[in-house]
Amino acid sequence: MERIDKVHGTFEKRITDAQKTTVSAAVIRRLPRYHRYLGDLLREGTLRISSAALSKLMNVTASQIRQDLNCFGGFGQQGYGYNVKYLYGKISELLGVNEGFRAVIVGAGNLGKALAATHMFERRGVERIAMFDVDESVVGTRICDLDVYHVDELRDFCQKNGVSIGVLTVPKEAAEEVVATLVEAGVKGIWNFANMELKPPSPDVIVENIHLGDSLMKLCYELKTSAEG
Amino acid sequence: MERIDKVHGTFEKRITDAQKTTVSAAVIRRLPRYHRYLGDLLREGTLRISSAALSKLMNVTASQIRQDLNCFGGFGQQGYGYNVKYLYGKISELLGVNEGFRAVIVGAGNLGKALAATHMFERRGVERIAMFDVDESVVGTRICDLDVYHVDELRDFCQKNGVSIGVLTVPKEAAEEVVATLVEAGVKGIWNFANMELKPPSPDVIVENIHLGDSLMKLCYELKTSAEG
DNA sequence: TAGATTGTTAATCGATTAACAATC
DNA sequence: TAGATTGTTAATCGATTAACAATC
Numbered sequence: 001m002e003r004i005d006k007v008h009g010t011f012e013k014r015i016t017d018a019q020k021t022t023v024s025a026a027v028i029r030r031l032p033r034y035h036r037y038l039g040d041l042l043r044e045g046t047l048r049i050s051s052a053a054l055s056k057l058m059n060v061t062a063s064q065i066r067q068d069l070n071c072f073g074g075f076g077q078q079g080y081g082y083n084v085k086y087l088y089g090k091i092s093e094l095l096g097v098n099e100g101f102r103a104v105i106v107g108a109g110n111l112g113k114a115l116a117a118t119h120m121f122e123r124r125g126v127e128r129i130a131m132f133d134v135d136e137s138v139v140g141t142r143i144c145d146l147d148v149y150h151v152d153e154l155r156d157f158c159q160k161n162g163v164s165i166g167v168l169t170v171p172k173e174a175a176e177e178v179v180a181t182l183v184e185a186g187v188k189g190i191w192n193f194a195n196m197e198l199k200p201p202s203p204d205v206i207v208e209n210i211h212l213g214d215s216l217m218k219l220c221y222e223l224k225t226s227a228e229g
Numbered sequence: 230m231e232r233i234d235k236v237h238g239t240f241e242k243r244i245t246d247a248q249k250t251t252v253s254a255a256v257i258r259r260l261p262r263y264h265r266y267l268g269d270l271l272r273e274g275t276l277r278i279s280s281a282a283l284s285k286l287m288n289v290t291a292s293q294i295r296q297d298l299n300c301f302g303g304f305g306q307q308g309y310g311y312n313v314k315y316l317y318g319k320i321s322e323l324l325g326v327n328e329g330f331r332a333v334i335v336g337a338g339n340l341g342k343a344l345a346a347t348h349m350f351e352r353r354g355v356e357r358i359a360m361f362d363v364d365e366s367v368v369g370t371r372i373c374d375l376d377v378y379h380v381d382e383l384r385d386f387c388q389k390n391g392v393s394i395g396v397l398t399v400p401k402e403a404a405e406e407v408v409a410t411l412v413e414a415g416v417k418g419i420w421n422f423a424n425m426e427l428k429p430p431s432p433d434v435i436v437e438n439i440h441l442g443d444s445l446m447k448l449c450y451e452l453k454t455s456a457e458g
Numbered sequence: 459t460a461g462a463t464t465g466t467t468a469a470t471c472g473a474t475t476a477a478c479a480a481t482c
Numbered sequence: 483t484a485g486a487t488t489g490t491t492a493a494t495c496g497a498t499t500a501a502c503a504a505t506c
Contacts, residue, residue, distance in 0.1 A: 026497065028450060032443035050463060062463095063499050070465060078464040079506040095446045096453035110346045114339035120442050124449065164452060189452045191445060206455060208448040210441070213349050214261035216420060217324045219437040220353065221257060223393060223418045224325035226435060255473065279487060291487095292475050299489060307488040308482040465504080475494070482487085 023071045030068055031095055033058070038088040050081035098125035101189070102162060106178050107169035108133035108148050111193055115167060116144040129161060134174075151178065158185035165189040172196040252300045259297055260324055262287070267317040279310035327354035330418070331391060335407050336398035337362035337377050340422055344396060345373040358390060363403075380407065387414035394418040401425040 037058055055062040069075050075090050076082040105112050108131045121128050131148045133139055139150045166182040168175060168190060175194040183201050190207045192198045198207045266287055284291040298304050304319050305311040334341050337360050350357050360377045362368055368379045395411040397404055404423040412430050419436045421427045427436045
């Protein structure tokens with residue numbers, strides 16, 4: 001740990017320099033996976049790990065790991081490797097874990113309920129603060145400690161509570177209108193499960209489209225191809 | 230339609246030739262998206278579309294579309310473009326839609342229920358035929374027209390019913406054991422929602438790992454970066 | 459110091475785009 | 483035939499891997 005502290009000063013400088021250039025989408029996509037593996041290692045009590053060891057674990061090249069991490073700064077030490085706790089912390093920081101983003105789930109159907117029930121959000125420092133629906137039979141109830149409000153209140157609620165993320169689990173017909181409301185209320189990130197592709201409604205709004213069906217199709221393709229070959 | 234028929238014979242030959250060489254993972258990943266867009270066009274009654282028009286719709290280059298489709302054969306016609314219905318059918322075929330794969334959902338928790346409730350499977354020609362759990366309070370009930378059996382019966386059931394796909398929505402502690410059972414029973418595809426990475430337990434078993442948390446993290450990263458920049 | 463392992467540059471590989479001849 | 487648009491080759495671009503000097 002002492003060695004890590006010693007170089008801290010130079011780290012910070014290098015990080016700042018590296019972040020000036022934008023990081024490729026391929027690297028960003030891999031960051032959450034690093035974060036997961038490092039979290040596991042941390043829980044197992046591993047103190048340090050080399051790019052070679054991590055590469056074996058994750059089934060990627062050591063070169064790629066070093067290259068990826070160096071987009072953001074020098075997080076390791078020659079002759080030593082990476083301090084797991086430190087690296088995990090740095091990647092957490094990069095990914096915005098514990099930025100304190102607040103999320104609402106719009107759509108209290110099966111998927112909305114399933115997402116409300118997971119620990120996915122809190123584990124990543126994202127706070128779910130409410131659910132919304134139009135169905136009068138669920139409005140007013142509580143689902144997994146979350147109050148369910150009517151969509152009519154969505155705009156005001158988001159504005160008042162500084163919501164940054166809207167999780168969309170509504171039917172696709174309702175999606176466009178809900179998004180417009182969210183954006184009006186200043187929500188900057190849309191996590192879209194509505195089974196249709198949402199174009200970013202404004203350049204400063206981030207949309208992440210989820211298409212589970214695409215993944216099922218890929219599985220079918222590979223099943224079919226594997227059976228043929 | 231007549232023009233399409235005329236060239237059918239040559240199509241088939243070209244397809245066979247093209248499929249000999251393996252298609253890159255990048256292309257495969259894009260196929261389901263083409264399938265979605267073409268399905269939409271078909272429902273709207275569009276008869277033909279050029280790579281240029283489709284590229285505008287999908288926000289990719291026309292070159293990429295032509296290049297991608299030609300991995301599998303010449304599906305279009307010079308001077309005409311692509312017949313939507315024909316191309317949709319071809320991509321459906323490629324992806325294994327209506328191969329009649331049978332699936333079971335293991336884990337009747339919130340996510341299992343949510344997946345059982347969607348039309349995702351039937352829309353892609355995959356038949357859900359049962360659910361499994363260990364919780365005695367759900368075993369014996371029916372969820373969305375699916376019987377819920379005890380996991381003890383999983384092996385026999387899959388063997389008897391020729392199940393190809395196992396959808397894993399169990400806690401990660403239970404995942405390894407369930408996978409072993411599925412593989413024993415001849416299941417060849419695992420759609421894994423168990424929040425841990427599953428290595429293919431045997432070379433002829435296909436695993437598709439879903440990590441919704443990674444997607445949420447990417448959204449957070451982009452939110453954070455967009456706010457900074 | 460000697461050994462280990464990073465950070466980083468250079469080489470390779472693959473994927474995307476551009477261009478155009480073939481052809482409907 | 484003339485116009486349109488594919489299929490396909492060649493050029494470009496970017497991402498991955500290899501290699502090694504820097505350094506802990």
